[in-house]
Amino acid sequence: MFGAPSRYSAPGARYRDIEVAARVEGATPHGLILIMFDELLKGIDTLQVLETARETARRNATHARVISLLHGLETSLDYKRGGEIADNLGRIYREARRLLGPTPGMERRTALVQAREMLTTVSSAWEAIGSEVNANLT
DSSP states (O other): OOOSOOSSSHHHHHHHHHHHHHHHHTOOHHHHHHHHHHHHHHHHHHHHHHTSSSOHHHHHHHHHHHHHHHHHHHHTOOHHHHHHHHHHHHHHHHHHHHHTSSOOHHHHHHHHHHHHHHHHHHHHHHHHHHHHHHHHHO
16 A cells, blocks of 8 residues: 555655655554545545546556555455444445446546545544644643
């Protein structure tokens, strides 16, 4: 997920990979999930731009990364302790993967927007939880 630098725009990708690695090193478990959401939403934004571009290799690599991040978020769920919330999050992540699957033409663009909206809502809630926890710690 945060491994080798991208082959697609070497200098920019290396800088971005270093920046993400630095954020990961100092992150709390809650912060790691936030990083995953940030990267996921950036990936969906990139997919939206690449829908009209002829950069198949870059689009495929970005799509694979987005799907990998969704799997990572889902596997991080603790279904025993999380109960209904974890079940609902799992359903959201699976629905986002479905929306990001093979969909033709204009439907694809609509699906990307829907997936991003769902995941933005979850990301915002996750960020708010962290802000509340941090406020209570100080």
